[in-house]
Amino acid sequence: MKVSKQVMTEVLVIGGGGAGLRAALAAAEAGSAVMLVNKGPAARSGITLTAAGGMQAPFHPDDSPELFFQDTVKFGYELGDQNLIKVLAEDACARALDAERFGARIVRDEAGNFAIGQFPGQSRPRNIFFRGGGVGLAGALARACRNHPHIDLRDDFYVTGLIKASGGQPAVAGAVGMDLRTGEFTLLRAKAIVMATGGCQWLWEVNDCPTDATGDGIIYAYRAGAELVDMEMVLFYPSVIVWPPSLQGAFVHYEFLDPAILDGNVYDKEGKAVLPKPLPVRDEAMRLMARTIREGRGTARGGLLWYVGDSPQGEEAVRKRLSTAQYQYIRAHGVDPATAKVEVAPGAHYLMGGIFIDEQCRTTIAGLYATPECAGNFDGANRLAGSGLAATQVFGAKAGEAAHAWAAMVEHVNPDPASLEAEAARVTGRIGAGGPQEPRIAALRDRLRRAVQQYAGVSREAAGLKQLLAVTAEVEDALAQVRVPAMAVYNQALMDVLQLANMCEIARLVAGSALMREESRGHHFRSDFPRQDDTNWLKHTVAVKGETGPQFGVRPVIRL
Template structure:
C-alpha cells in the first residue's frame, strides 16, 4: 500500500466529537483553513454521543468560577494542575453560551434561567442539561462546522499515525497519515498545526459505557511521535454501568439521580441492602463501595448490584417525568422500564483523566501538536466532577483551536520527514496480505487483552496483577504482529481492527506501567498493596515516554 493522495491545511483536527468540532470552529473563525477527520460518520460516532449528564458551569447566583476551581482541585485529590483547572472554571460559562450560539439547547426554567442540578462534589447547583445530551451538542457543532467555509470535514477516515517534520532541533509535527475508508486511499494530510481530539481508551476494559472505537488512538499516536503521556493510570470508573440485561449492556444509569433531592433511590445488594450512603459520595468513593460489595459476594449473577428507583418516595409519576430524557428513553426502547425495573450495574470505565500532557495553551511537548480532552490529561487529577467532561471539551477545544491557529499563522507548513513518512506507510502496508486471514484470531487476541485489563487494571490493582497485565499486553502484541488483513479497497475493517489492536496493546502497557509506578491509592487508582493516599511521595504526576526499548516511566511535579 502506497500513498496515493495529499491534502493540505493550516490546521488539522483529528477527531470530530465535541472537542474536535469546537477546536475546528475556533481555528476557522480565527482565519485558518481547517481539515477535520473522523474515523466514523460525523455526529453519528464517537464518545461524546454517549454523554447524558450535561455540562457544569457556575451560573448559580451563589456560585463562582473560583468555587468551581476549588471543587475541581479538591475532587481531583490535588493531582490536577491548578493553572489548567482555573482555565476550565473561568471558561465554563462562556463555553455554554458559545454552545448555544452554535445551536445547542439547554433546559431552562419558567423564569428563563438555566435549570441547574447539584451533583456530588459540586458545592452549589452547577449542572446544566443539554437537550439531546451529547448527541444534541455534537449535532449543533457539526452543523456549525458544515456552514463554515474554512472547514472541510472528512469522515470515515481512519488516521493511522502522525508524521514528523523535516527539520532540525526540537521535534515538530507535519501532519498525519490516514486511510480513507470509503475509497481505500492512503492519504497524507500536511498541516502546520495538528489538534488531537480523539477521546479516550475506555473500550480496553470489558465493563465500560463507551463505543467500540474508544481505543486510545490519538493518545498512542502522540506517544509514538515522542509526546509525554501523563497519569495514564487514572481512568474514571463510573459507578453504575449496566451489565444486565444484555439488550442494554454498556449503557449507564445515573448514580447521581439516586440523590435524595432527585429520585431518592439507591443501589442494592442481593439481600436488598442499600450500598450507597446519603448524601451520595463522589464517584471514586461510590465505585469503591460498590466494588467492595461485589467482591464480598453481595452482588448478582452477572457481577453487579441493582440500581433501583421503583421504591422512590417521590412517586412513580415524578420518577417517570425525571427519566423522560434520551438516555432513559433509549433504555425503554429496549424493553426495560427504568422507573420500575431493577437494573444490574457495576463500576465501568467511563473517562480517561490522564492522557497527552498539555500546557496552558493546549500545546503538547511536541512543536505544532496540540491536544484537547479527553485524550489530553493533567487537569482533572485523580477524579473528575460530574459535568466537567463536556465542559472541558468546549473550554479546551476552543483554546486548542485558537492556539493551533496562532501557531499556524506564525509558522510555515513543513515538509514531512522522508523517514517518518516511510515508517508510517510501511507500518500500515505490512498489515495487508493477499490471503484471507482468520478474523477470529484478532478477536480472540483482543478479547484476551480486554479481559486482562479488566482483571488487573480495574477498580482494584496490585503489583502482581499489573506486572501480569504488562506481560499479557506484550504477548498479545507479539502474537498479533504476524496477522494481516485481506486486500480490500473499501472499508477494510480488518485492517482497522489490526491497527487498533496494536494501539490497545501499547495503551495497556502504559496503563500497567503507570499504575505500577504510583505506589499509593488516590481517587480512581486503588492499589490493594498500597491502600493509603501518600501525599509525601505521590502528590505528583506519572509520566510515560516511548523509547526503542518500550515505555520509560518517571514523575513530574503538579503545577
C-alpha cells in the same frame, strides 16, 4: 501501501466529537483554513454521544469560578494542574453560551432561566443540561462545522499516525491515514494539528463507551515523542449496566439517587443499601460498590441493583426525570428504569490521564495540540459530573485558537521521509495473503480486554499488573503474525488490527503507570498500597517513548 494523495491545510483537527468540532470552529472563526477528519461519521460516532448532557458551568447566582476551581482541586485529590483548572472554571460559562450560539439547546425552567442541578462534589448547583445530551451538543456543533466556509469536514477517514518534521526538530508536519470511502492512503500536511480523539475506555470489558474508544490519538502523540501523564487514572462510573446483554455499556445515573433528586439507592442481592446519604463522589461510590461485589454480595452476574421504584418523589416525578433519550433507549430494550431493579457495576467511563498539555493546549511537541479527554492533567484522580462536556468546549476552543495562532506564525514544514516511510511500512506490513482474519483478531482483542478488566480495573496490585504486561506481550506477538486481505474501500479488518495494536500499547502504559504509583488516590486503588501518600505521590506519573519501549518518570503538579 504508498501515499497516493496529498492534501494541505493550515489546521488539521483529528477527531469529530465535542472537543474536535469545537476546536475546528475556534480555528476557523479566527481565520484559519481547517480540515477535520473523523474515523466515523462526525456527530454519529465517538464518545461525546454517550454523554448524558450535563456540563459544569457556574451560572448559579451563589456560585463562582473560584468555587468551581476549589471543588475541582479538592475532589481531584489535588492531582490536577491548577493552571488548567483555572481556565476550565473561568471559561465554562462563556463556552456554554457559545454552544447555544452554534445551535445547541440548553434546558431552561419555566421562567426561562437555565435549569441547574447539583451533583456530588459540587458546593453549589452547577450542572446545566443540553437537550439531547451529548448527541444534541455534537449534532449542533457538526452542523455549524459543515456550514462554515473555512472547514473541510471529512467523515470515514482513519488516521494511522503522525508524521514528524524533517530536520530532526521535535515537531509534526502532518498525519497519514486511509480515506475509507476511496481507499486512498493520504498524507495530510498541516502547520498545526489538534488531537481530539477521546479516550481508551473500550480497553476494559465493562465500560459505557463506543467501540471506537481505542486510544488512537494518545498513542499517535506518544509515538511522535509527546509526554503522557497519569495513564493509570481511569474513572470508573459506578452504575454501568451489566445485564441484560442488549443493554451492556449503557448507564443509569448514580447521581439521580441523591435525596434531592430521586432518593433511590444501589442494593446488594439481599436488598441492603450500598451507598450512604448524602451520596459520595464517584470514586468513593464505585469503590463501595466494587467492594460489595468482591465480598460476594452482588448478583449472579456480578452486579448490584440500581433502584428508584420506591422513590418518595412518586412515580410521576421519576418518569419525568427518566424521560430523556438515554432512558427511552433502555425502555426500548425491555427494561423500565422507573420500576425495575437495574443490574449495574462500575465501568470504565473517562480517561483522566493522557497527553500532557499547558493552558493553551500545547503538548511537548511543536505544532501539536490536544484536548481532553485524550489530553490529561486537569481532572487529577477523580472527575466531577459535568466536567467532561465542559472540558470539550473550554479546551476545544483553547486548542483551536492556539493552533490558529501557531499556523498564522509559521510556514509548512517538510515531512521527514523516514517517518513517512516507517508509517507506511507499518500499515502495509499488516496486509498479506490469506483468508478473513476477523475471528482471530476478535479473540486476541477479547483476551486483552479480559486481562485489562481483571488486572487494571477498580482494584490493582503489583502481581496482577505484571501479569497484564505479560498477557499484553503475548497478544502483541500473536497479532504480529496476523495479515489481513487488501481491500480497496472500508477495510475494517485492517482498522481492527491497527486499533488492537494501539490498545496493546495503551495497556502497557496503563499497567506501567499503575505499577509506578505505589499509593491509592481517587480512581487508582492499589490493594498492596491502600493509603493515599501525599508525601511521595502528590505528583504526576509520566510516560515517554524510548528506544526499547516506554520510559516512566514523574513531573510536579502545577499549583497557583
